[in-house]
Amino acid sequence: MENTLMKPAWYLTDASFDWLFPERIQQMSKRHWTPVGIAKSAAAFLASEGNGKILDIGSGVGKFALIGAHYYPGSIFYGVEQRSELHHYALAAKEYTKTINSEFINGNFTQVNLADYDxxxxxxxxxxxxDTRNRIDQQIDYSTSLYQYYSRYLYRELDNKPAGTRLVTFHSLEDEVPPGYRLIDASEDFLLKMWMKK
Ligand SMILES: C[S@@+](CC[C@H](N)C(=O)[O-])C[C@H]1O[C@@H](n2cnc3c(N)ncnc32)[C@H](O)[C@@H]1O
Structure with a gap:
């Protein structure tokens, strides 16, 4: 019989979620993946109308999407991730956790039709x-102009979305948030922000 006292369920704490992955991936967790409490708050806002399609832009190993999918089974949580290794770990975690309302796409977010998501x-x-100091790896090209290109691209796409579109940003510089998005709520430290298109 499995000893459930040994470890908490995967969706309860950051440590129990990290346990799904190899040690190298666990070491990235604190800096690069959304904390469980933040993921739950963000998912509650994004899923509040029920049965929507929610996309995590740059989904890493799927932490936000898997936690959101667990707590909000009426919505589908998608993730698009450019690094194939991280995408592979997200798929493995989806299978291990038997999460049916999540999907993971491997590619650059610019290759995905954002009109398909709510x-x-x-x-x-x-x-x-x-950020030159805390990169996930050295496998891809980094540049200030890529930051600007991606931010402007996402800004345009978000600007084209209909009224009622919800957006959650965490640690954002807000270069990608068009003025048509109204701030609805924020965490005390203002790192987590909930927006809605007017
Ligand atoms: C800070 S991590 C967040 C991971 C995940 N959203 C979470 O909260 O746990 C950002 C991720 O975005 C990915 N990323 C960065 N630029 C991207 C792009 N243009 N297209 C797709 N993924 C991208 C990175 O590879 C990285 O895994």
Whole structure:
């Protein structure tokens, strides 16, 4: 019989979620993946109308999407991730946790049709182009102009979305948030922000 006292369920704490992955991936967790409490608050806002399609832009190993999918089974949580290794770990975690309302796409977010999704989560994915110290790896090209290109691209796409579109940003510099998005709520430290298109 499995000893459930040994470890908490995967969706309860950051440590229990990290346990799904190899040690190298666990070491990235604190700096690069959304904390469980933040993921729950963000998902509650994005899923509040029920049965929507929610996209995490730059989904890493799928932490936001898997936690959101667990707590909000009426919505579908998608993630698009440019690094194939991280995408592979997200798929493995989806299978291990038997999460049916999540999907993961491997590619650059610019290759995805954002018109297909209702609401968006964004944990400052493009900042790696500005931050020379804390990069996930050295496998891709980084540049200030890529940061600007991605931010402007996402800004335009978000600007085209209909009224009622929900957006959650975490640690964002807000270069991708068009003025048509109204701030609805924020965490005390203002790192987590909930927006809605007017
Ligand atoms: C800060 S991590 C957040 C991971 C995940 N959203 C979470 O909250 O746990 C940002 C992720 O965005 C990915 N990323 C950065 N630029 C991207 C792009 N243009 N297209 C797709 N993924 C991107 C990075 O590879 C990284 O895994």
């Amino acid at each position: 609401h968006f989560y964004f944990y400052n994915a493009f900042f790696e182009n500005l």
